[in-house]
Every structure is written in C-alpha cells, then in structure tokens.
Amino acid sequence: MPGVIRTRVGYAGGSKDNPTYYSLGDHTETVQIDYDPNRITYEELLNIFWDSHNAARPPISVQYKSAIFYHNEEQKRLALESKSRREAEQDITILTEIIPYTEFYIAEDYHQKYYLTNVPDLLKELTSIYPDSDDFVNSTAVARVNGYVDRNGSIENLKREIDSYGLSPAAKQRLLAMAALEYN
Incomplete structure (x- = not known):
C-alpha cells in the first residue's frame, strides 16, 4: 500500500x-x-x-x-x-x-508477517535478504510483499514497485502470478 x-x-x-x-x-x-x-x-x-x-x-x-x-x-x-x-x-x-x-x-518473531509465512519460497528469499529478524520485521519490502500476499494493494502498484523489493526474477514472477490470480 x-x-x-x-x-x-x-x-x-x-x-x-x-x-x-x-x-x-x-x-x-x-x-x-x-x-x-x-x-x-x-x-x-x-x-x-x-x-x-x-x-x-x-x-x-x-x-x-x-x-x-x-x-x-x-x-x-x-x-x-x-x-x-x-x-x-x-x-x-x-x-x-x-x-x-x-x-x-x-510480538515474537513467529507472529510477524503471517501471510508471508504461508508462501515458503517468498519467505525464504526475503529472509535471505534480511537475515536479521529486526531488519526483516522493519523492512518496507517485506511489509509490502506480506500485504500483496494477503491480497491488499493493486496489481498496478505492485508492478510499479516490485523491482525495488530486491527479489529474484523467479520470486517476482511468483508474486506477480499470485496477484494476477487475485485481481483478475
């Protein structure tokens, strides 16, 4: 958002x-x-x-x-x-x-970014980018991805900002595919 x-x-x-x-x-x-x-x-x-x-x-x-x-x-x-x-x-x-x-x-780490925990491949990639739990929790990119995984935000905004998240091409495709299914 x-x-x-x-x-x-x-x-x-x-x-x-x-x-x-x-x-x-x-x-x-x-x-x-x-x-x-x-x-x-x-x-x-x-x-x-x-x-x-x-x-x-x-x-x-x-x-x-x-x-x-x-x-x-x-x-x-x-x-x-x-x-x-x-x-x-x-x-x-x-x-x-x-x-x-x-x-x-x-709250404890296991309560943070709940929706993202249901998408293990994206979670794994983001935890490799932000291995420190405080950095992970405080990351704007992680907050955004968690929001999109929970179907918040628009596909247009996602397309505009996805390159700023630091994701691999495969992770970008995964997130865009999830969003496309939801918003179409």
Missing part, C-alpha cells in the same frame, strides 16, 4: 511490562503502522481499518478486542469522527475502543 513504510505485530494497551503471547496480561494484540503522511493520510488508514473487520462484533477477550491507539489529540478526533460516521452510515454500534497510545511491545 503506497505510503505504508512498515508494519509490526505486537501488544499494547495494558499495564504488564514486556508481555508475550503466552503472558499477555491485559494487553491487546495489535498492528503498529509506520506511514508517510504525504502519501497516505491517517483518515485513509482509518477507512482501511474499518473496512478490514467487523467493528460491531463483541470481542471474545481483551487480547482480541478492536482498538485504535491514538498518539495525539488530532488522531483521537479523527478516529472518533470516523467511528461516528461509520455508525451512522451502517446503522450499527461500533465496539472499537479508541485509546491513548502508551507503549507498544513487538
């Missing part, structure tokens, strides 16, 4: 220090998104968030609740406005919590 620099899976919103998947405390699983506001706006990210899940479904636990963690008053205002607008448009009560950001704890 143009403008998204990187994504990381982790935990936020709770009081426990250094949570893990098996010792989560009162944290919620979440995704942290670094983005370029000159290429994608916070409002656009909010629209993607609302379109990506059923925000009216009651959470099964604190771990899996729907939440937006805002970093400043402007983000809070925009999140509340977008929530109200969606409720009015869809005639529903949205259960998403809008919470001040305090701290984000990155």
